[in-house]
Amino acid sequence: MIIPSRSMDMRHLSKYTVSAAFIVITLLVYLQGSPNLYAHHTRPDSSFHTTAKSHYHEHYHHNDSAETVGKEPSNEFPDLKNFNESRLESRPYKPYPAYNSAEWRKRWQGSHRACVGPRGVEVNENPADMPKAYRIQEPLTLPEPVFGSYHESGLDADHCFDRYSRLESYGFHGKKKRTNASMSVDWSKVDWGSLQHKCLLRNEDRFCHIPSPDATLTRLRAPQSANELGAHQAHNKHQQHPAAAQKDKKCKKRTAVVLRAYQEMTYTKDLSMQLRALISELSLHSGGEYTVFLLIEIRHAPKLLTSPTIYKFALHAFVPREFHNITLLWSVPSFTLPWYPGTNQALNQMLHMDQPLQLFAHLHPQFDHFWMMELDVRYTGHWYDLFANADAWARKQARRLLWERNARFYMPHLHRSYKEFGELVANQTVDGGVWGAPASTTSSLDPEGPTPPYPHPDNDTDYEWGVDEDAGFISFAPILPGPKDPTNPDWGIQKGFATPNSNDSAPRTYYLDATPAVRFSREMLGIMHATTRDYGVDILPEIGPATFAYLHGLKAVSFPLPTFYDPVGEGQPRTLEEIERGFNAQGVRNTPWRWGRGDRWNAVFARLTYAWVISRWEQFGTGIYRWWIHGSEVGTLGEKGRKEGRGRLCLPGVLIHPVKEGDVSGV
Template sequence: MGASATMLFKAHTRRVLARPKTVFPIVLFFLLLIYLVQKRDIYRAGTHAAVEVVEVDIGEQPVPGAQREEKLLRELRGKFEQESKALEKDPRAFAIFGNTLETLVEQDIRSRPQEDNLTPSNNGTEFTNEQPFVFNPYPKYNNAAWKARHAEYVPCRGPTGSLVEDIRVFKGRPRNFPDPGFGSYEDLGLDQNLCFERETRMGQYGVSPVMGEDGKPLEWDTIDWGTLQRECRELNEARFATSGPPNIYVTAADEKKVKTNNDDSQNFKRHMDHHVRRQAGSSGPSVTNTTSTVKEPRTALLLRSYTGKEYTDNDKQAIRSLITELNLRTGGEYEVFLFVHVRDDSDIWSSKEAYQQVVQTAAPREFWNITVLWNGKAVDRMYTKLPDKARRVHNGQFLPVQMFMQEHREFEFVWNWEMDSRVTGHHYDVLNKLSEFAKKQPRKGLWERNERFYVPGFYGDYDKKFRSAVERSTSGSTIWGAPEVSVVKPIGPNPPVPSPDQDKYEWGVGEDADLITLAPMFNPINSNWVMRNQVWGYRNQDFPWGKLPRRATIITQVRVSRRLLDIMHVEDLRGNHVASEMVTQTTALLHGLKAVFTPMPVFFDRPWDGAALARWFNGGPKGASGGFGSAMGWGQEERYQGSTWYYRALPPQRLYNNWMGYEDTAIGGATWEADHGRPCLPAMILHPIKEIKPTPPGWVTESKLPYK
């Protein structure tokens, strides 16, 4: 209470205490004064306090008292453990492990376009009698249809000096391999009857010996992947825009903040400018564009890393495959960057020499010229209205990505890519299918579909049965455009009709998604997810704490549009921020932008049926994945331990170890393969993958939960 208010209160008290009939007015006055002071203090807490208020969904799923809540969560955990333990005895349990080329079935079941991607290889293999096929999932470059809309595609050379070659695959799927518990190959347009084996999939990236043009083994340290990417893009520069529009959402006041946030943030900009100029240097002829063609969008893939990381051979092989399949083979449609967080106090901004010295210690030599450094100092100087906790990488993972986009305007999209994820299938095939699926999604019911795992064994097909089921369960509560939030001025388009009932699933079809995620965008309120209340800003006197609509996705491997990154940048300049796993999803929601959870296939090591998966993962209000008892909540994450996509999952490491020829949990390794055959896997995105290297005999991968 302020001094003047205190004196006023004491004087008034002295006057009325002599009058015994005024007790009731005294009490009223005292309560009113306390209320006004508390309201003032709450508002003055400003943007530097994290929201700690839980919103209760009254009438549908009230949050019980703390003790009762914990009791219910323990009971849920115990029931899941009981069901999971029982499924271990099922003969179908652990069928995702130990599958090889010797058990392939359904080799000729695929669509005609999928068959057109396959050409018999001229070379067989020593480890199987199965016929390998060259896999080409790329557009039909330079045919008549292509030339009608695009400038000419020019093929690029790879590290050996020859034109890039496509990988090889095998037709079929292992006999005992289960269907995905979540997601769908068919709905994404992926061929589920292809099997990828390590040598035919990754051999040209170093899994097998690679020979240069001189016939000698290739020395990878002599390769400059930055130059290869630049030269490839220059050959195809008629296809792409060399620059992009400015950030139109930055106001004059925002610009003033940026200009005054000098030193390290401006040094980051100067080094970005140098990187852009270095990439823009000419090294050869290019094809001239024509007036009838359109510029193709480009995507940057930021591979997240940090100083002090030790790169395994497999890490390097994975990076080479990303660059080759996404950049060199496409003529520059993608560009891969090693995006390195400088964790120590190195003064990387003092000079180009200091910057380059850190590059050379932080990255393998072959990747020096694709490496971009960032540090906390640059982020701090750019986003001064955010508190320290919000700017740290745990909560602010996308802040340097936003800064990257402000300087690299030539990219329309950015993939934020985790170093510890792996794609067993073909990178371009998988990412292109995710993008196409997202583009064709209508906005009607989209946020409601985004909130749920797609369980094909429970819902049926995606476009009809799943969509209808979600619409029935959420009737009358469909999000239609941006929600009305007084602290946000949405930048997205207004709905074409007042009500979603008037739309025939047309709005949004053909619109590129501003956000693509690989897991549901759940409502974290009441979910017991540990980061649910990490909110800064987004409030004023009329919009109190805890009321901000939020969405979150576990694992930050997402594709983000330039438009979404631009408005995220502006919100952070103004002091509005949420945790890393919420920021892309929540900003897209608040601004009415198109966000799509793509139903990537996810497998389980136990034979859960569709009804059980829906119950354990979509058990929230109206069948959503959030809410009380959510699988994302603290103490409930054991549900993911047997899956192929979650940061505490066990199967990814086991599967990948075996796939690379290493023993894990009594499967894999040279002796095992001699008896059973070479492991192969369908196209999957696995996470987490840590430190892939030869394992000792008897090795068993473990994944321990922190709450056990």
């Protein structure tokens, strides 16, 4: 038997070698025997920072001015090959708060200390460790999205990134024959887990609660005793997280970014660059505000987590060396089943997608928030700009009519400002809307969210309740109400619930069909964990989080993500009025999400840059990303078509899903 050496690059294993790895692991499991389940954009001071102000504000202030909608939405992104490059200059881009400034110190405890990156120097003052951006000014102009808004969300629309300026710091060279020596890195010798943890320790006085020295590198595990499992113990709604206990010290809460994957994942050059960007921009430059993890399910060797030898072999077989110490392996028999013995793990595994994250949060008390992302998500802008603005914007949303605003696509060219959009929603809501947890629930449910301060939402005339409250759940797509009966075949979710330990009828559901990138609070995942553990509930990830938030009266927010749309074929809505009528049709019988499993609306949703269906129709976001990363596009992008040949698209921050392995081959 050959154990892969630490220097082997497992990305280049053939299918036959991977199959052999499965066989070896299975033999090792057999030889080890059966396991015992209970056995052990305010600008920093920097001469090379881009000259524009940051769009990120820790205190988000709602912009009441009208959205700038002087031109129709389009998809005509600038191609730098069409401009005189002597007039264009990319500069290092840092959309971070003014760390250690007098204003910053009024709000936060401790000091921000620069962290060492993959090139062995502190990243905050090293241009080679930063993405570069082009300032949007004549002759450059950017198109405007149909849905969402840079203006209202706080996201930066004053800069754009081409493939070189965005990814060269993380290993992209394109057609360049030679690379600047300062940019060169032997990625196989980088240990991202160690870099993240050392960065955190440099900044430990800033945070409310940090782990023991090796806690971020530990493995996931099964319950160590029956007492720890605590079957049918009530969830303590008043239990205080360490961060909350020190609120008066202005400590910074921390966020985990958990990337879900399976053992078959191929770590292409494009995917590896995306992982490096996430870690560098979210963790290292921020001084440990975020920590990035890979959460990988090992499906073909279910007992491997009980053996250090097998675990080490699987880690070498399926994950590139640079990511070993950010990776946590798990399997159903050795992890989720021992924690949730009342669930039916033999059901469709789609019913269990949230369970590993629930347990991750349970075993990692140092985090207050948890982003869960799929590995086929790409962002052409800066990750910190996206996540920090999503958090700040969600925190400033009032609870009154929030569920009703969540259920609609915001279209600034029709709705104007977000304030006017809210007024439109209010005028269309006759019963006051959702106000706290619903009055009628299942007999076993004890809502854990706060009680509304007024008996009726109309009493909250100034929209105050919920402002400055952290969101329990954030989605980059609308959150829509579904049918009272989840077995309704029109919705394609008739197998979305499984509650073997409860005879209660299913409540009305708030249906979310967008799981590529979502954020949970610790409280939210704690409720989901306790419900799964105590009642054996299995639920689709498109349904579960929003439903739990609704039933427990937690704050759920749909972020107005700038999303571009490119209709093709017959029958797809084209004018703004047609798009509004189609996407924002209300009622469980009229909404297009009712037909979300059918070809007609699958084809429509596929033409969004952030699409949450995998369609046999061409995905618009995928095509844009191919053109951006390759410099050419194979096939068509919309009925107008695109010019083929070499080019350098310059994109603002565009969140794209899905981008599959075959879409970026040859990068």
